[in-house]
Amino acid sequence: MSRTVTSRAERARQVADVVRRHLTEGAFEDGWLPDEAALARSLGASRNAVREALALLRDEGLITRRRGQGTRVVTPKYGHGLDRLAGLAETLTGYGTVTNEVRTARVVPRAPVSITERLGLPEGAEAVHLERLRRLGGAPLSVDTTWLAPDIGRPLLESDLAHRDVFDLIEETSGFRLGRAEITVHAVTADPDTARLLEVADGAALFAIDRLTRLPDGRPVDTEWLRVRADRFTLRAVLHRGGHPASAATDEEAAR
Amino acid sequence: MSRTVTSRAERARQVADVVRRHLTEGAFEDGWLPDEAALARSLGASRNAVREALALLRDEGLITRRRGQGTRVVTPKYGHGLDRLAGLAETLTGYGTVTNEVRTARVVPRAPVSITERLGLPEGAEAVHLERLRRLGGAPLSVDTTWLAPDIGRPLLESDLAHRDVFDLIEETSGFRLGRAEITVHAVTADPDTARLLEVADGAALFAIDRLTRLPDGRPVDTEWLRVRADRFTLRAVLHRGGHPASAATDEEAAR
Numbered sequence: 001m002s003r004t005v006t007s008r009a010e011r012a013r014q015v016a017d018v019v020r021r022h023l024t025e026g027a028f029e030d031g032w033l034p035d036e037a038a039l040a041r042s043l044g045a046s047r048n049a050v051r052e053a054l055a056l057l058r059d060e061g062l063i064t065r066r067r068g069q070g071t072r073v074v075t076p077k078y079g080h081g082l083d084r085l086a087g088l089a090e091t092l093t094g095y096g097t098v099t100n101e102v103r104t105a106r107v108v109p110r111a112p113v114s115i116t117e118r119l120g121l122p123e124g125a126e127a128v129h130l131e132r133l134r135r136l137g138g139a140p141l142s143v144d145t146t147w148l149a150p151d152i153g154r155p156l157l158e159s160d161l162a163h164r165d166v167f168d169l170i171e172e173t174s175g176f177r178l179g180r181a182e183i184t185v186h187a188v189t190a191d192p193d194t195a196r197l198l199e200v201a202d203g204a205a206l207f208a209i210d211r212l213t214r215l216p217d218g219r220p221v222d223t224e225w226l227r228v229r230a231d232r233f234t235l236r237a238v239l240h241r242g243g244h245p246a247s248a249a250t251d252e253e254a255a256r
Numbered sequence: 257m258s259r260t261v262t263s264r265a266e267r268a269r270q271v272a273d274v275v276r277r278h279l280t281e282g283a284f285e286d287g288w289l290p291d292e293a294a295l296a297r298s299l300g301a302s303r304n305a306v307r308e309a310l311a312l313l314r315d316e317g318l319i320t321r322r323r324g325q326g327t328r329v330v331t332p333k334y335g336h337g338l339d340r341l342a343g344l345a346e347t348l349t350g351y352g353t354v355t356n357e358v359r360t361a362r363v364v365p366r367a368p369v370s371i372t373e374r375l376g377l378p379e380g381a382e383a384v385h386l387e388r389l390r391r392l393g394g395a396p397l398s399v400d401t402t403w404l405a406p407d408i409g410r411p412l413l414e415s416d417l418a419h420r421d422v423f424d425l426i427e428e429t430s431g432f433r434l435g436r437a438e439i440t441v442h443a444v445t446a447d448p449d450t451a452r453l454l455e456v457a458d459g460a461a462l463f464a465i466d467r468l469t470r471l472p473d474g475r476p477v478d479t480e481w482l483r484v485r486a487d488r489f490t491l492r493a494v495l496h497r498g499g500h501p502a503s504a505a506t507d508e509e510a511a512r
Contacts, residue, residue, distance in 0.1 A: 009449030010387070014401060017481045018370040021466055024440055044368030056447055079440065082338055085495035112300030114274040131266070145270060167497075178497045184280055184335065185493075187443035187461040187486035191312055193265030203459050205443040210277055225273045230443035237441075237493070239341035241423075241434045 012052035015045045019053060023062055024077045024234055033063065033071040061204060061231035075232050078136070082237035085181050085213070087165030088134060088142065088226075096137030102161045104131035107154065115147045118212065118223045128153025132161065133197055140198045142228040149221045152176075166222065167213070179216035185209050185235060188227075198229050205230040268308035271301045275309060279318055280333045280490055289319065289327040317460065317487035331488050334392070338493040341437050341469070343421030344390060344398065344482075352393030358417045360387035363410065371403045374468065374479045384409025388417065389453055396454045398484040405477045408432075422478065423469070435472035441465050441491060444483075454485050461486040 019039070022028065033039065033054075040050045054071060057063050065071045080091050089098040111119075111127035119127060130146040130153075146166060148156065155173040156166065167178055186208040195202045206227050213222040275295070278284065289295065289310075296306045310327060313319050321327045336347050345354035367375075367383035375383060386402040386409075402422060404412065411429040412422065423434055442464040451458045462483050469478040 007449065009447070013447065013450065014481075017401070017464070017466070018368070020442065020464075021440075024442075024466075043370050044366070059447070060444055077442075082493050082495065085497045110300070112274070114299050145273070180494055180496045183493050183495060184277075185441070185491040186276065186280075186333075187463050188316055189445065189459065189461045191265070191269065191315070193263065194269065203445065205445045205461055207443050208273070208276075210273070210280075225270075235441040235491075237338050237439050238436055239338065239439060240436045241341045 008048070008052070011045065011049040012056060015039075015043055015049045015053035016056040018043055019057060020060075020062065023057070023073060024079070026076050028073050031073045033073070035070060061200065075139070077232060077234050079234050079236045082183075082235055085167070085178065087167040088144075089165045090167070092136055098141075099135050100132040100162050101135070102130070102132055104129055105157055105161055107150065107157070111147065115223065119147065119149050119220050121149065126150050128157065130156075130161065130166070136232070139232075140229065141232055142226050143194060143197050144224060144226045146222060146224045149219075152221045170222065176215050179214045179218070181211050181213040183209055183211045187230070190227075194227055198227070200229055200231070207233060207235070264304070264308070267301065267305040268312060271295075271299055271305045271309035272312040274299055275313060276316075276318065279313070279329060280335070282332050284329050287329045289329070291326060317456065331395070333490050334488060335490050335492045338439075338491055341423070341434065343423040344400075345421045346423070348392055354397075355391050356388040356418050357391070358386070358388055360385055361413055361417055363406065363413070367403065371479065375403065375405050375476050377405065382406050384413065386412075386417065386422070392488070395488075396485065397488055398482050399450060399453050400480060400482045402478060402480045405475075408477045426478065432471050435470045435474070437467050437469040439465055439467045443486070446483075450483055454483070456485055456487070463489060463491070 034042070036047050036050050040047050043050065054063065054065060058065055062074055063071050064074055078092055078095050092098055106129055107126055108129050109126050110124050113123060115127050116123055116125050121127065128148040128150060132144050133140060134142045134144060152170055152174055156169050159169045159173060171177055188206050188208045189203045190198065190200055190206050192202050194206065195204060207230055209226040209228065211224045211226065212220050214220050290298070292303050292306045296303045299306065310319065310321060314321055318330055319327050320330055334348055334351050348354055362385055363382055364385050365382050366380050369379060371383050372379055372381050377383065384404040384406060388400050389396060390398045390400060408426055408430055412425050415425045415429060427433055444462050444464045445459045446454065446456055446462050448458050450462070451460060463486055465482040465484065467480045467482065468476055470476050
């Protein structure tokens with residue numbers, strides 16, 4: 001059996017996939033891509049396919065092209081590991097300085113029912129609401145909306161939310177070590193307001209990450225939505241065919 | 257300290273986040289959302305915020321709204337666990353039948369250098385190229401582009417690629433058990449060709465998942481790009497603050 005329905009657009013996409021991988025791996029150290037002819041040679045593709053692939057990657061915001069100057073990497077993509085629970089600043093150590101513009105930091109006397117339910121609080125209970133615009137090396141990376149159980153969140157309002165991860169602060173001020181988090185990762189397009197905050201085009205691809213973090217005893221204390229620029233960020237994991245013995249157990253816990 | 261810069265757009269986004277979570281969890285079993293007033297009450301939000309939130313979710317392709325008829329769930333979102341390595345059909349068992357339209361299935365005599373490098377093959381070696389459009393319950397879910405080492409891929413060309421996962425087929429025809437995979441998850445917007453194949457609007461959000469799968473001895477045999485409709489699909493994981501003892505070891509392996 002030998003079948004093929006490879007269109008020109010498909011070939012361009014395949015070339016774009018390879019170059020995107022190189023970009024993610026930081027392969028173009030000086031910030032410039034080889035010229036079209038050199039790329040075509042090394043990728044075993046036609047000049048046309050390379051040209052169309054580079055147009056796709058430009059539309060994703062990964063590169064810029066200027067006639068006579070060549071093709072430039074706009075921004076490397078930072079990989080966030082899915083192997084352990086870590087805050088953004090922790091993960092991105094070495095990539096640059098993470099700073100946070102604190103847009104909201106307050107106690108909400110009667111938190112929305114959807115929040116109290118998720119945090120296992122009585123209806124009408126207070127909760128602490130944070131919203132932060134996070135920057136890496138000066139450029140916006142994510143908008144994080146966080147709701148915390150009041151005993152965990154109140155001490156954080158006096159803390160250095162502009163420079164520290166919430167996870168670190170919780171562990172420092174509460175004396176509790178965090179346990180585990182259940183995360184659900186969505187891909188979405190940016191609405192105009194989020195696009196403005198993150199300095200991307202309307203409709204640009206974003207990750208929207210829904211994360212519920214628990215203390216070691218299982219109590220949920222931190223529910224968040226992280227909206228992350230997809231042109232600057234990837235998620236990485238190593239998966240095993242059998243699964244980890246450890247994760248089988250935690251799946252059961254998560255399903256409770 | 258009590259600060260807040262909560263705009264109307266932000267409130268709508270927050271409401272949309274909660275409703276998106278409910279949609280992901282399959283909370284609206286009959287396929288219809290409560291009316292705006294009921295949603296506003298249960299979410300502790302204004303009618304305006306609810307209305308704008310539903311407009312955002314409509315733009316994401318998750319719901320449809322028709323005057324006088326109410327708000328309908330277009331499609332539930334299917335969660336793919338990141339705890340173990342599984343094929344799409346394996347993961348989605350119970351959600352519906354996965355079928356594959358085989359668009360390409362062939363031996364490429366001289367595979368592109370980017371492929372032979374990734375699979376650890378000599379330059380100029382052959383490789384097996386598959387492209388499949390995958391459907392769940394009849395509607396397109398993903399376009400998967402796969403390159404396989406020739407000894408692993410050749411037997412698959414005679415197999416039932418329309419109905420079976422590649423992982424299953426590899427294990428069955430080769431007698432090898434798969435080991436682990438390194439995955440990198442990107443969020444991208446759909447180019448016109450991919451949009452047409454997946455039956456979504458140009459610019460709709462997609463996951464682009466780069467996956468390299470190895471045999472237990474570490475040999476890479478399968479490199480893929482999966483492009484998955486983000487309106488039908490999420491990724492899930494349970495993360496631990498300390499990391500799994502097992503994953504610490506596998507990180508080292510992956511870094512080799």
